[in-house]
Amino acid sequence: MTTADAQVPGRKLDWLPLALVPALALAALLFITSLPTWITLTLAGLAMGMMIFMMASGLTLVFGLMDVMNFAHGVFISIGAYAAASVLVAMKGAMQAPSLAANLSAIVPALLAAIALAGFLGWFFERVVIRPVYGDHLRQILVTMGGLIVFEQLIHVVWGPDIIPLPQPATLSGSFLVGNAALERYRLLAVLVGLAIFAAMWLVLNRTRLGLLIRAGVENAEMVESLGYRIRLVFIAVFVAGSALAGLGGVMWGIYQGSVNAQMGMQVMVLLFIVLIIGGLGSVGGCFVGALLVGLATNYTGYLAPKLALGSSILLMVLVLLWRPRGLYPVGKA
Amino acid sequence: MLHTLLSGDRPRSRILAAVLVAILVGLALAPFVFPGTRSLNVAAKVAVFVLLVASYDLLLGYTGIVSFAHTMFFGIGGYGVGMAMAKLGSTWGSLALGVAAALAVSLVLALAIGLLSLRVKAIFFAMITLAVASFFQILASQLSWLTGGEDGITFKLPELLQPATRLLESPLFGVDVGGRLLAYYVVFLGSLACFLLLLRAVNSPFGRVLLSIRENEFRSEAIGYRIVTYRTVANCLAALGATVAGVLYALWLRYTGPDTTLSFSIMIDILLMVVIGGMGTMYGSVLGATIFVLAQNYLQDLMKLASGAAQGVPLLPDLLHPDRWLLWLGILFIVCVYYFPTGIVGRLRAVAR
């Protein structure tokens, strides 16, 4: 019984779960007979999946490495979205200009603001909120829930209670036609960004010393310490990176939804948990596959059986758990 | 006799005892002492939430399980009553049927969830209950033909409990004795009775085993068969308690819907109440529920004054804004989790010693 198939796609010998993604897409094609519609929906599903992956990857890695489930993870998502919203609202003109350069001059600072603020908040959170309750799962859940409540309220204090609209940048909105299928530019961007981030994570995890430490730490943090590494520093780095990623995901999600509100982090939490459970707690690869499956499933059922759409991810979760009770890529603890 | 009534679980602190008595008397005499629709609503809500939170304390404080599915059972109780009264007519018979059905469904679900907690880590369990509760919420809002969807179900109570009904010709101590008064006492006495039953459960040998399991679970990974049985029974009792609370709440509101019972913010409120009041004490839920509901209704007025007084100072007026009352409770909650796990009740008892 090997745990060789754990965490990281590409290295794994277990391609079966990854095959579920095209399998689901093809199965949907049978029901959605119109090809252009299918293309649009698939792109929408992939885009949504990528954004969810961005938001969830930090959460699963933190859990796998540090054995900490941060129920307040949604806070980083919200903060990222709000930080970006502030920048974008201030630079409304640049956003609405029909030039890519102008758009980017607004978007890039917005993304940087999101990543920076979310990352900083992550550092603060790990130090002040999480550290005192390492190892105590019950208090972890309670304290992070408390953090969720408090920070959601603080967002109201700083940014006010209103929903802030977040329009798409001018050059990235709308769609272009490929044959009969309408491909939304923004969704394409989301897919590209998601793939880039996944590739970056893969490279770090598999080609760098830090990645080696993380992969080893997920299996046996104590042994990594015994080999002479201050795993605490790795913890902090991963937590901050995870929070920053969540912030980035939050921005993209906010633009996707068209607005930001203080509850958005909390609203998406259930979806994140479902993705984590499907993928296997602690597995980045599983999170990736799970997120894509959830994104696709939500969009396909949204078209085929709208009433079922909200519950489709949960049904998907149940099906996956019946097949693999610990998720698609369980991370075996040595 | 008091000893038997309280199942031997004395307050163990003069201040606590005094506060509890005050709350009990206040709730018992609410229609007479606090006249007015608003105050009666507050009193009824306190009674309902005392039961809801106490049943959650059984799960969290005594068994050591964090579950996010508690609001689901709350909702099952409410919808049981709502659907029965709306579809089957406003009779005592259909009410009984609705309540029985609700309890049965809750029991089955609680059993299923309890068995799931077999080999599953606490965190995994919490996440799954969140997903289950979320699914239930989706069902309730999507199956509008059955559940009234987002709008919920408004219904009439059996004639005896209807507000228009008059039981006595002239008012008693200035209060009209009618269906509304009766409904209030159904809620109050129902909640009180169930609370005392829960108190009995946690002070029985069963309850003591729960406490010892809670201690062991967090120290070792080994799980024996019997632990699952006890946790499942605790899960079922808690679920039934929440269901009864849901029934009572629906009876009072004459309405049931997703936002009064199933929303996640109610789950958060329950957490706040049980932790601030004191986990694992039962009386903590009485205190927690009272403080929370009073804060929800009256603290905002206080904060409005404070906010107005703080005008001109940066940030402070926003922090004291009445809509931010949850912020302060949240901070109190966090402080309790770190420093006062037994909450206010624990503090009072420590001081008394």
Add this chain to the structure above:
Amino acid sequence: MPEALLSLAGVNTHIGQYHILQGVDFEVPRGGLTMLLGRNGAGKTTCLRTIMGLWKASAGTIRYDGAEIQRTPTPELARLGVAYVPENMGIFAGLTVRENLLLAARDRGLDAKRLGWLFDLFPAMQKFWNAFAGNLSGGQKQMLAIARAIVEPRKLLLIDEPTKGLAPAVIASMIEAFRELKRTESTILVVEQNFHFARSLGDSVAVMDSGRIVHTGGMDGLAADEPLQQRLLGLSLGTHQ
């Protein structure tokens, strides 16, 4: 007279409400191989873990290379030249053999000459160089765990039950490997239940019972004294499977 590399004085360790080490006193002489023996539950593993800082001693002092280390964090101890091979080997199953060793080699990377010596010691490692460590057999995993501990020269090796669960043939090759190890400058402290293994390799011995050291001395002395063995370990010279 060279001071002992490692010495424990009055060390107590509590795990939760359990008082496991109840005043451990012994020394590990520089350069030799000391066997820490004792029945199950005597506290041998706890002893190693306390030395390594994975569990904090509640009382007493531990001196290593002249300095007190009972409060030193584990990673720092490792960088002071202490290597630890736990009872469950602690190899990373999801990493390859190469990655396991790379991690252990820390900043300097893998030294070709050292690697060659390791391959002589443990030929299977070369064969499985790019395989996932989780795919190795029990004996091979144990070899990898030890190889990891010595991928760079270390002053002190703490090894917990290296022969646990291994077949006799594998144990024999393990003895050969350890004989090689003894030729290096490392001081080795081994927890063992297999008396044959202990007798073949140990220079000095310490016996634990109920959280205390009940006997210290040379291995030859203990090996020659059967009644003493019976009393301390409940067995005699035969190989303990």
